[in-house]
Amino acid sequence: MASSTTQPPPDVDVLIVGAGLSGIGMACHLTREVPDLSYAVVEARDDLGGTWDLFRYPGVRSDSDMFTLGYDFKPWASDLAIADGASIKAYIAETAAEHDVMRHISFGQRVTGASWDSMQARWTVTMEGADADGASTTSTTTCRWLQMCSGYYSYTDPHRPDFEGEDSFSGRIVHPQSWPDDLTTDDELRDLRIVVIGSGATSVTLVPSLAEGGAKVTMLQRTPTWIVPAPNRNPITTGLRRVLPEELAYRAIRKINSWRTEKLYSMSRSDPARVKDMINTEIRKSLGDHELMDPHFTPSYDPWDQRLCLAPDGDFFEAINSGRAEVVTDRIERFDATGIVLESGRRLDADVIVTATGLRLLALGGVSPVVDGERIDLSETFTYKGFMYSGIPNLGTTFGYINASWTLRADLVARYVCRLLTTMDAQGAGRAVPVVSDPDMARRPYVDDFPAGYMRRGLHSYPKQSDAAPWIASQSYSEDREHLLGPDVDVDDGVIEFSSSRHPVGA
DSSP, X not given: OOXXXXXXXXXXXXXXXXXSHHHHHHXXXXXXXXXXXXXXXXESSXXXXXXXXXXXXXXXXXXXXXXXXXXXXXXXXXXXSSOBHHHHHHHHHHHHHHTTOGGGEEESOXXXXXXXXXXXXXXXXXXXXXXXXXXXXXXXXXXXXXXXXXXXXXSSOOOOOOOTTGGGOOSEEEOGGGOOXXXXXXXXXXXXXXXXXXXXHHHHHHHHHHHHTTOEEEEEESSOOOEEEEOSBOHHHHHHHHHXXXXXXXXXXXXXXXXXXXXXXXXXXXXXXXXXXXXXXHHHHHHXXXXXXXXXXXXXXXXXXXXXXXXXXXXXXXXXXXXXXXXXXXXXXXXXXXXXXXXXXXXXXXXXXXXXXXXXXXGGGGOOOEETTEEOOGGGSBEETTTEETTOXXXXXXXXXXXXXXXXXXXXXXXXXXHHHHHHHHHTOSEEEEOOOOTTOOXXXXXXXXXXXXXXXXXXXXXXXXXXXXXXXXXXXXXXXXXXXXXXXOSOOSSEEEEOOOSOTTO
């Protein structure tokens, strides 16, 4: 665990909020591409890793392949495409060490406010932390550019519905976001009856891991989810890594995998029936028992209407076939002292109930930016190229793809920010702000055509997108790569306003 709780410098060129996958990546890109700029990283937790430090439940792993979830400049040195959380955190830490990032990070610093002053051309960022004696502290840092890499969900307030009668349950109720330390080993799990509520990626990861630990596991879902069994080692990947130099092989595999992911998503939009047949064929092979297909593995929605869940090497289906796990499709009527009573009348006895009920979206880590004294409602802004906000100067954010690996976009955004900062310096500009020229521009949700529950619950707090570049949040890596890093891309595009003016924004 990192132990530094020092405060960041009083002023830097770039302040990065968050030391997870995208925050460390941003720091590395700054080091590689604009080394003359000063930067600091502030992190609310006591260690780096973000998601991969927060989640500690058994079996926690990526749901994207590491050849695209890894950084574009740092090869993933394993044939395994899906990695466990500890390995991903170690990869992030190794990357940080190789780029001398650790000395720039201040841990235990939670950002509570950010205020832009056009007269100073600086953000003032307020943080809360603690001193060596544990007493609360408040500090500020100013910066030319503020890059928010704080993720997209609340670390402290997950989505957790209340269930009738849960106070009467005599066992344990746990949420994956705050997994207890005494519920991880085989000795602690053996012979426990565990009901996992939910059927998303967390549940599909937990079920086989808990079953392997000796628990008797039931995944309770209201409706089925698309679960895709896939080998964790790809012979093409193995072959390329055997015959090509490491970096060349990594680039080739990354390109192949990103293309395959985008192709599958595109096919799911144009020919969903074909994608359904492809997935169902693999599920039937993995299950063996076709009677389980309906109602447990026949979603009512098309693939990629919600994110696909991955079962590496079919581990989820192996757990079912072993008899250590089962799927129940039903609705909860109430909890009682010994388990859950379902609307069908069936009951599920349990020693432990896991509420894998989802995330709660949180834009900018819960920070409401203030620009020249005016608090900005992000939902009233437009996204610019998927990483800036209309009317807000010198502020970038990182939000990955819903249909591909997070880091694909994080790398693109980091590289573009480096180009933007270089352009600002070349022009002597202290301010860069996207300006909407058409007040009647069409308004669409930041993410559309993706009605997942956590999106429906929280997307109202995010900026809008329109129907034409640069006011869109593309879900296509190939399009973003062309629009952000293509050879003909001009950072000074006539939409983002570069200025050395000390007048308030919009004046």
